Amino acid sequence: MFSWLKKDDRRRKEPLIFNNVTEGLWKCYVERMRPLESTYKFNDFHYPPMEEADFAAKPMVLLIGQYSVGKTSFIRYLLERDFPGMRIGPEPTTDRFVAVMHGEEDQVIPGNALAADPTKQFKTLQRFGNAFLQRFESSVAASPVLQGISLVDTPGILSGEKQRTSRGYDFEGVIQWFAHRCSMIILLFDAHKLDISDEFRRCISSLRGNEDKVRIVLNKADLITPQQLMRVYGALMWSLGKVLSTPEVARVYIGSFWDQVLRVDDLRKLFEAEEQDLFHDIQILPRSAAMRKINDLIKRARLAKVHAYIISKLKSEMPSFFGKQAKKDALIKNLKKIYDDVHRQHQMSRGDFPHLAQFQEQLAEYDFSKFPKLNPKLIENVDIMMSKDIARLMQMIPHEDTQTTEVTGGAFGSGHAAPLDPFSGDDVFSLKVGRNAEEWTPGEHLDEYRVDFERLEPKGGKLAGIKAKEVMVKSKLPNSVLKKVWGLADVDKDGMLDLEEFSLAMFLIDAKKEGHDLPDALPFHLIPPSKRGLGDDDADDVRDGGGEEEEGD
Structure with a gap:
């Protein structure tokens, strides 16, 4: 006669079906947690209900x-x-x-x-x-x-x-x-x-x-x-x-x-x-996002369970007819004793209980006689989530982590350091001199930069990164800015600077100190004449020494 009750109970204990962590978290919340929250007015006391967008x-x-x-x-x-x-x-x-x-x-x-x-x-x-x-x-x-x-x-x-x-x-x-x-x-x-x-x-x-x-x-x-x-x-x-x-x-x-x-x-x-x-x-926040959401959901679930126990306990202490207000005032005043009883009866951690004074203040606005009694099935639902569903979600995290990239761009760089970058650890360039012109703008200061370049004793016409860094840090610009300068100036990506590249680096540093924003990519008038037309593949050949072999062929 009551077979449908058994089917419903069996269906409740069956594992949830989901394809990824985000979907799983949403289903866990909707099917396991939200009934408990809504029944015991959790959202009025603590946090508002969660939406699907919160998990995505x-x-x-x-x-x-x-x-x-x-x-x-x-x-x-x-x-x-x-x-x-x-x-x-x-x-x-x-x-x-x-x-x-x-x-x-x-x-x-x-x-x-x-x-x-x-x-x-x-x-x-x-x-x-x-x-x-x-x-x-x-x-x-x-x-x-x-x-x-x-x-x-x-x-x-x-x-x-x-x-x-x-x-x-x-x-x-x-x-x-x-x-x-x-x-x-x-x-x-x-x-x-x-x-x-x-x-x-x-x-x-x-x-x-x-x-x-x-x-x-x-x-x-x-x-x-x-x-x-x-x-x-x-x-x-x-x-x-x-x-x-x-x-x-x-x-x-x-x-x-x-x-x-x-x-x-x-x-x-x-x-x-x-x-x-x-x-x-x-x-690394994107990589740890799934784990963080699982952790937050578990914290919320533990608080929701404690809240349900407290509310149902207050309900059980209320008289049926007379003296309701006096009993309510006494329960609020002795709320710590209620906490102790819940802790002892249900073995809940004291760290999961809400702040005592704040909870007392919130309870004053409610009629305890209208609170619901304890529903063990709602509690069991949350326990199933934490013991079974969460365990399955945890197993999916390593696979999803391999598909998640770290934050890149801006101060974080491109996600990989340039070769021999000494600073490793769409703005428009606002300097208008030379823009849309054929001349190389930093060339106007080439003689001035040449003095500093020769003083550093270049080998084979090039400065190693550690040598160039000695001059660049004297600008007192933050390392994140100097790292971007290096990435722009080392046009051929060989980890060294020739005279033109060094001049470009110093020019960019001077421009930044004057208040200009650095470009994300070099505009034409800032590309050294000997490097114009040098694409990414050509830069790889220069770095790997492959350019001379092609000429030999």
């Missing part, structure tokens, strides 16, 4: 910091180009959340349109209202960096009297929303502004549960001497110790993340090593 989205990097610490400049440094709507200044110029994403054409998409797009992961941001959506937009740019990751710029966190000005929306709630969905959170500090304001403190507190995603950057470190930097670093660690609720010492990346001349370059090697470490963490 590229890894996001969230940048947080007080105004004028270099958040927008950091993004520009990564992209090596401006992006639509970019505003940089000493005062709070970024007054909105900006999701910098990839697209074929540069454009700005307003927040309301962005939240209504089902292909984007921002639908649930509508819960923060129109006041927030008017301060939210997407900057779409055709940058190769954004093919692998998305970057989120945030308004400068206020300090002093400015903190009293209301933003009109739940700022910390929005930060928490992004923190829950992003793959990395970068907290930026200015070497000259280490104070952590009350608003900044609340924002850091809203990152609870996502501490493993946090990276701390001490920016603008080139503006102070090594002795001052030592004291600043100590002061920053002291300030962070009072805010971060972790026993471990936080890793702080020190550097100057912009493409201008380093004011104090005594610690160039330190800045270079720190930058490489941070950029490597960012660069």
Whole structure:
């Protein structure tokens, strides 16, 4: 008579069918987790329901910091180009959340349109209202960096009297929303502004549960001497110790993340090593994205189970008729005892329980008598997901990782170093002199560059990379900029510079110091005369010594 119940139970225990990790995560959430969340009002207390776009989205990097610490400049440094709507200044110029994403054409998409797009992961941001959506937009740019990751710029966190000005929306709630969905959170500090304001403190507190995603950057470190930097670093660690609720010492990346001349370059090697470490963490985000999403789903599932146990426990403690309000008040006051009972009865880790004071405040708005009783089948559904479905997804990750590329372009380079590149570890060139002309523009300074070239004692008319580096680093430009200069100047890709290539390198360095952007590829008027017409295949022949054999044939 009740065979259909047995069939339904059997169907519930059958493994889910999926073809890839993204599809599997979505099915796990919809069929295993979402019924538990909706039954016990998980989304009202903790996180909004997830959409399919959340699982398909590229890894996001969230940048947080007080105004004028270099958040927008950091993004520009990564992209090596401006992006639509970019505003940089000493005062709070970024007054909105900006999701910098990839697209074929540069454009700005307003927040309301962005939240209504089902292909984007921002639908649930509508819960923060129109006041927030008017301060939210997407900057779409055709940058190769954004093919692998998305970057989120945030308004400068206020300090002093400015903190009293209301933003009109739940700022910390929005930060928490992004923190829950992003793959990395970068907290930026200015070497000259280490104070952590009350608003900044609340924002850091809203990152609870996502501490493993946090990276701390001490920016603008080139503006102070090594002795001052030592004291600043100590002061920053002291300030962070009072805010971060972790026993471990936080890793702080020190550097100057912009493409201008380093004011104090005594610690160039330190800045270079720190930058490489941070950029490597960012660069591998696409490869670790699937594992990160699985990890986040498991954390959410554990919290959802604990939440269901707590809600059902509160329901079981309520009287049937009289004294409901008094009992509710007593339960909220003694919520820690409820936590202890749930921990003891269901063997749940105390680290999975929600923050006590915050949960007490939220419970005050609900009628406990209307809470549902514990449904073991919903709990079992989640247990099946974590014990069986997740295990199958984990087995698929190594295969998908081999098909996923790291972040390339911009400050990350092409993904492979040029031969013998001494700096290893679509902008338009704005210098107009010589453009659309036949003459070689750097040739006007050839005699000046020849003096430096001969002083370095070239062998066979060419300078090795290590010799050229001795002169190039004197420009005090960051290594990422000098690496790009080298890639442009070493036209034949032989790992050495002849006189023309050396002159081109010095010309590009001078142009950059004057404020010009470097091109992604050399325009005709900058290509050395002897290298014009030299294609990629010809460059390989020169590097491999194959050119002379062809002449001999």
